[in-house]
Every structure is written in C-alpha cells, then in structure tokens.
Amino acid sequence: MMFRGLTWDHPRGRHALEAAQAQGGPISWDAQPLEGFESAPIGELCARYDLVVLDHPHLGEALSLGCLRPLDEVFSPEELDAISNRAIGPSMASYVMQGRPWALPLDAATQVMARRPDLVETPPRTWDEVAELSRQTGKVALSLAGPHAFLSFLSVVQAIEPGLNLRNGDRWMANTTAIRAIALLADLAAHSPAAVAALNPIGILEHMSGGNDDVALCPLIYGYVNYAAPSRAVPLAFSDAPRISADGSPGSILGGTGIAISTRCTVNEPLRQHLLWLMSPEVQRGFIPDHDGQPGTREAWLDPRVNSQTGNFFAATAATLEAASIRPRHDGFIAFQAAASATLREGFAADAAPETLAAQIADLFHASHKTEMPA
Template identity: 55%
Template sequence: MSAPFTGLTWDHPRGFQALEAAARANGPVHWETHPLEGFESAPVAELCERYDLIVLDHPHLGEAVSSGCLIPLDQILEDNDLQRIATSSVGLSYASYQYQGHQWALPLDAATQVMAARTDLMTTAVPETWEQVIALSQTQGGVALALAGPHALLSLLSIAAALDPKADLREGDRWIDAAVSCEAIKILATLASHSPPSIQALNPIGMLEHMTTSDDVRMCPLVYGYVNYANPTLSRALSFLDAPRLSSGASPGSILGGTGIAISRHCKFDDTLREHLLWLLSDSAQTDFIPQQAGQPSALKSWRDPQLNQRWNGFYANTLHTLRHASIRPRHNGYIAFQTQASARLREGLEGGVSEHRLAQDLTTLFERSHRDQGRKN
C-alpha cells in the first residue's frame, strides 16, 4: 500500500537516507529528492503544490511565508510538543524556523560552517584564529575556500560574525556594518589569493569529497559540516573542528545551516503524520535511528553522546561550540536572490582585485535592492 503523504528532501545521504529508511519501516511519507540547490530552480510555493512535506533551510522562510504555501506548525502541533523540541534542539536550530510570530518547520538536521582539516597533512598545530589561518595559507599553502554558489556570501557572513558577534541579521532589517564588511572581505581576499585552483568551482559537498580523495588541500577554514566525511573508515577521513575566531578565547564566527521539515498548505494533516514527525524529533530517533542512517541530528543530547562521537571521529563534540554560537542569516522575502547575486559579485570582485571598500558598498546596495524589489512585486 502506498504511503498517504509525499515529501521532498535533498539528494545527499545526509538528507534522504534516514527518511527513506523510515518510509520502508511503514512510515506514512513517500520521499522524493532534488539537488541541494533545487529551491533556486523551483520556488517553495511551486513545490508545495506537489508535496505534502518539504525539507527546507530557514533562509527560504520569507519567500514561503509570503506565498502562503506553508501551515504554521503552532496551529497543528501541541504547545508542549513544540516546547520539548525547542528545548532539546541544539543552538538556534529551532529558533531559525520562527518567523513573523509562527513556527514554520521542525529542525530535523543541524549544521553550521566549521573547519575541516586533513590532520595527517598538517605539520603544525591546527589554526584557531583567522590570523593563524592566514599565516598557514601564506607559509605552507593548501588552505582552501568553498566559494561556489551561495557560499562566497556565507563565508563572508561567518567571518563578519567572528568580527562582530553581537550583530543579529535574522529579521532582514539590517546589514553588516561597513567597517566589519571591509575587514571580512580583506580576509577572504587574502585567503582566496592563495587557495588551490583545483577547488574554485566546488560547493561544500564537492570540497569535502575532494579533501577525502586528494592531498592538495590540508584545511578549509569554513565549510558546512557533514558527519559523513568524518567516518574513520574512509582512507582519508576528515577532522572537523570549531570555526576560526578573531582571537584566542573569542567566539567562533559561523552561519547556521541545517534543514527543517515544513508542511505544505494543501497537506491533509492527521494524527498518523503528527506521531511520525514527533518520533523523528524524539531522543531515540535523533541519537540512534538517524545517525545509523547517515543523518546528522538536531538534538543537543545527540551531539553530546559519547558513543556517537566515538563512532564519528569526534565530529559532534569537536564542533558543538561553533554550532551553539552560530548566527541566523536574513530570511526576508528577497534574501535568496540577494544571496545568489552577492556571492557572484564577491567572486567576481575577489578574482578581479576590486577593493574591499567597493565590494562592501556593492553588497550593501544589493541588500537594499532585495527589499525594494520585493516591495515592487508585492
């Protein structure tokens, strides 16, 4: 008998393997997949016409809420269930799906930008600060940046978060301070000028795949953490560590990622689906079932679990501090287009040697335009 609900998730083992395993165990959702960048080719509202559940990341909330294609979860789930999930989730994973007074998704998966290293290729201590990262890049090389797709801007935002940890951009009503933006671009430019050419077109998955199959990259200071590449059985397993800091003892700068399960407006939500979602966010599923199926949990208890850390080369414990301090990026309607445009402008500027002051101004202009453009559409 076919499952009564259809869901869409992303096509990496971390994104689909646990959900498909749950479906095979008589779960009520049939899952299909699309690329990680799939929302750029098909808007959330369009996908919600075809699916009951959507696995998305929080920056798409502005677009989704504006289109009215999602059901607020606080209207279909009990307050005590939502409070339990909020309390058990790591860092701002749960809060990242709160927008305009409602909860729009459940944090199935938690991730943020951290440092990935081939410690077998390191002849000195792994850097902890941006100054040390730059020094390693200039003296030994093999320090790579993942700047493809939206990740040029996301790397800039992470460096800016290290420089100005109190800045809160989540509501989309402010942008990075100009001086902070200039300093972050300067750091990016310095590292980009020494980054190996073999990785220039790679997204985070491509970067991590490259690091586990080649030896020309010893360290990437900012890349979204994937527990799959910390597997000790890999011939070149990676070590994942906290993102760089401005100085020793300061907070690491990082931009929250991860994914959440949202419910489309046309879904005929029932108790069977409710029980299934609550199980996916339960301690047992988060600490046992999901990690056993190549997934990456969102529960703090799971990230602290000694057995999970032993199994995955300390991935969770070694990056937990960064995840707990990770910042939420803007989520206003228009942000996704801005993220794409700003990343392209950053790559162009870094390659062409454009000054940090000019690039910072260009990013501010694009950010302001993202609000004006949506205002005209609405």
Template identity: 50%
Template sequence: MTGAYRGLTWDHPRGRDALVAASGTMPGATIDWDTHPLSGFESTPIADLASRYDVIVLDHPHLGEALAHDCLRPLDEVFDPGDLRRWATETAGPSFASYTLDGHVWALPLDAATQVAATRVDLAGEMPVLWSDVVALSQRVPVALSVAGPHALLTFASICVALGEEPGGSEGFVAAATGTRALELMTDLVARAPRYTVELDPIGLLEDMVHGDSVAHCPLVYGYVNYSATTLDRRVSFTDAPSSVPGGRVGSTLGGTGLAVTRRCEVTPELVEHLGWLLSRDAQEAFIPAHSGQPSLRSAWLADSVNDPVGGFYRDTLRSVTQAWVRPRYDGYIAFQTEAAEVVRSVVTGGSSIAAGSSELDTLYLNGIRPTEGSTR
C-alpha cells in the same frame, strides 16, 4: 488519505538515507521521498516545491518566501504545544528558533549544521583556531575557502561575525571597515588556494578532501558528519570555526534542515506521529546517526555513542552551532543572497575591487530588499 505522501529532500546520504529508511515504518505515514541537488535545496522557489510535495526539507532563509506565498502549514496548529516547547529547549543552538517566524513554527529541526573548520590533520598538522592561524597555515599547505554558489556570501558573513559584527544593519549589510577586512582576508586566502576549489560547493570540497590530498584545510565549510567517519582512509577532522581573537566569538552562519508540511498536505495523526518520532531521542541518538544523518537534538551532539564513530565531530563543533548567526528570513533574502554572493566571489577572485564590491553589497541590501523590523518582507 490513501496512498503515500510525497516528500522532497536533498540528494546526499545526510539528507536522504534516514528519511527513506524511516518511511513506511508507521502504518499510514509512508512518504515517497524524491531528491534534488544541494543547489536546488539552496535556491529553488519554495512555492513551486510546495505545490508538488506534501512534506519538504528546507533551509530557514526560505521562510519569508514561503510565508509570502502562504504555502506552508503552521506546525503549532498541527503538533502538541508541549512537544514544540520541548523541542525548542532540546535542539542544538538556534536550530528550532530559526524555523519560528511571525509567532508560528513552520518546520521541525531535523538536522543541525553550521559552518565549521575542516582539516586533514595528516597534511596540516595542528588545527588553526584563529584567523591569523589560518593565514599562517595557508602559507605552508593548501587551504581552500568555500565560495561557490551562495557560500561566498555566507563565508563573508561568518568572517564579519568573527570580527565582531553581525550582518544586516540599518545602514548597510555590514560596516565598511568590517566588510573591507573580511574581503581582504578572503582575497588573500583565495589567491593561494587551489584554483579549482572556487567552483566546489561544500559537498564537493569535502569529497575532494577525502579522495585526494590537494586541500589540507578549509576554515569555513558546512559540517557533514559523513566525512569524519573513523573508518575513512582520508578522514576530515572538524573543529569550531575560527575566531578573530583568543576567546572571541566563533564566526559561523547557521545551516541545517527543517521538515515543513505544505498546504496541499492532508495531515493525519499518523503523519504527525511519524514526523514527531524523527525528533525523538530514539531517532536522533540512534536511528538517524545509523543511517548517515546528522541529528538536531543537543543530547545526540553530546552522546558518546554518536560521537565515537565520527571522531568527536559533534562535541568538537557544538560551540559553533550554539554561537551561529541566523540569516534573515524575509521574502527577498534568497534573491539578495544569490546576487550578493556573485559580488563577493568577483572581489575575492580578482574580478572587481574591494571598494566597489563593498558598495555594491550595500546597494543590493538597501534597495528594496531589507525588510522593516518585524516583517517577513
């Protein structure tokens, strides 16, 4: 191949800086990285992106759509099986597994992330552990929920997990009793939250927390290590997502990013070496953290050298990554996620009733969107 590969990632230092810095460090593997906003990362059709780029950074729920359009290369046909087995055992939580579907690996887990709790300790004091603690805190200081875009549904799903039920059953998205409890909790918290926060995505919420004093706590927001740097005047402390009972499972929905290679890409040994290096211990424990990135290897999440500059961000949220719920990955899930988030947002902001919202969620889920077992559809 002549010239540079075309790559697409998302426009935030965590998603951009390390990839740009690494590009060109290996002869023959230069990648010219374009960026799109977080909303594009979350919802742009993968087939469209894959027609224009050789390497794309994606979120695991897009895999069903990608497989339906046959636009990604199976990485087990590109990388050494031993390397793939090693990465499968070394990455944090289900990050590697989330990119494995239908017997193939479709992306490399560059970055591990999940929903965690974010606190301005100087405003909130002690960080809540249980959902009942969050409610009590919201009666004293401003507490916000992440409900913009798809995050309304993801927050709802994580609360259901904490209540003891993973979404995606055979008779509905969640049992009526579980869904009602989750929506009641969200509605109660949103009613006391600063009104403008319902329009902020996770980046917007965290930017708001480090640049102002209007939000003291967010119990569920995707963790961004950049906002926990000890050099910040108003730093955010990140801890595990809340549980519903002492010692119970933390409720969180896996995020993170994977590096996928598209069908249009002319794969060379140099490109394989470059992408594989991004998952090496040298890159994950040193290069990526030094360039605003968030690694995926468990060894990096436990290393003092990675944790010390960010106030223990990784150690303090590893349990949430390990126990995180992995979203469905069938063709049609992203459409469901988008529509269902609108339903949840309408309920928690007072636009519709909890009963009506619960019924509509099940209707969306069951009407031709839910796949048969083992299917990517």
C-alpha cells in the same frame, strides 16, 4: 495514506528518511540536488509536495506566498516546547518567523573547519593563524561556489561582531565590518587551490577525503559528519570555526534543515506522530545518526556513542553550532544571496578593493527588499 515529501540528495539528507519510509513510515521521499535545495523556488516545491525539507532563509519567500502550514496548528505548545528545548543552538529559532514555527529542526549544521589531520595536526584557532597556514602551504581552500562566498563572508562578519543580529532582514552591518571581512577573505582567496574553486561543500569534502593532497584545510565549510567516517579513504577532522582573537567567539552562519508542511497537506494523526517520532530523543540519538544523518538535538551532538562512531565530529564542533548566527530571511533574500556571492567571487578574481565590494553588497542588500525597510 501515503504523503509525498522532498528532501535533498545526499546520504545525510535522505538515508534516514528513506529508512523510516522502508519500515512503514507514511512519507514517500523524493530527493533534489544540493543546488536545488539551496535555491529552488519554495512555492513551486510546496505546490507538488506535502512535506518539504528546507533551509531557514526560504521562510520569507514561503510566508509571502502562504505555502506553508504553521506548526502550532499541528502540534501542541507542550510538544513544540519540548522540541525547542532539545534543539542545539538556534536550530529551532531559525524556523520561527512572525511569531510562529514553520519547520521542525530535523538536521543541524553550520560552517565549521575541516582538515586533513595527516597534513594539519593541530587546527588553527584564529583567522591570523589560518592566513599564515595559507601563505606557508597554499593548501587552504575557501568554499566560494554557489551561495557559499557570501555565507563565508557572513561567518567572518559574525566572528568580528558576534552580537550582530541580521535574521529579520531589517538591518545591515557597519561598513567597516564588511570591509574587514572582505579583506580577510580576499587574501585567502588569492591562495586558495584552483582544483576546488567551482565545487560546492560536498565536492570539496569529497575531494579532501578522497586522498587528494592539494587541500589540507578549509576554514569555513558546512559540516558533514559523513566525511569524518572511518570508511573514507582519508577521514577528515572537524573543528570549531576560526575566531578573530583566541578568546573570541567562532563566527559561523547556521545551515541545517527543517521539515515543513505545505498548505496542500491535510495532516492526519499517523503523520503527526511520525514527525514527532523523528524528533524524539531516542531517534535523534540513534536512528538518525545510524542512517548517515546529522541530528538536530543537543543531546545527540554530545552523546558519547554517537561521537565514538564519527571521529568526535559532533562534540568537536558543538560550540560553533551553539554560537551560530541566523541569516536574513526576508522575501528576496535567496536572490540577494546568489548575487552577493557572484559579486564576491568576481571581485576576488579581479582583485577589487574591499571598499568597492562592501558598497556593492550593501546596495544589493537594500535593493533585495520588496517592501521598504524600516528606518
């Protein structure tokens, strides 16, 4: 029996899954563009596919629609505990909602720093150092397209206030924190190279690693191991996300992908074993990275062989991933994320006051809840 799966259209998102299919795996994979992965209605996708590779912020919408199968109906507690214990950072925790797991953390990623090592030899450690490099060179880019303006804002917020937990969508940040983060990003946006303003993270990394010298560093961008590969025209170097102070925590918002099972799928034992195989230590350390993938387990991120083939991408950013924060996941978040990003982009272009933008985003957040938030 062959199952139908949907992943996203990038070597990191599809090559390993397609290779697994080619060697006899029970899932036939289609792919959608990154923009679809970030914003396509999850209910529509689950109606057409047995398995869906998704991002954790879609969980609130998916659970409200009842379109995902909880994984504790498919895997034993021991199997789920083993996967959770191996997952790096909050990768597994991001797919747990209402006390139940809804996806397997196949791929781990978070916002990190990317640079041209020939143009910036030593990565800046703090946001003040990033701002100084921006003013000096005009070659520090922000990732602001699509949802990424808001995600960059959230990452700066987490650097300012590392203990802030927004994952359940039942609280918002202090106004002073929001204003400080917006002011920091507005200063950088004013000097960010126009050539990459409309590009998603893949586009920015393609631009940087393609030999274009107008972007030397992007302080917050979702890490893609593929652009550290020696085969690139200019392999990029990746480092931890910036901190507010040198001894602070790197602020970053978790990305990555999980494999979820739709309610239309009738799971059989070959499918169950295949999914366990994808999450196994040997596949996460070997098959996944050997096929352009970005594994979801700590042991793979710290594996010397894996790092030796990828310019130390994994080990150089593992601390940021371990400290990464989980986005709100309430039903209504995806639309809010898009609206908040548009508000920030328009505000930066119009030189709007950070206080004004902070108030607008807070209003959007509270309006995004389809049911009343607890007091």
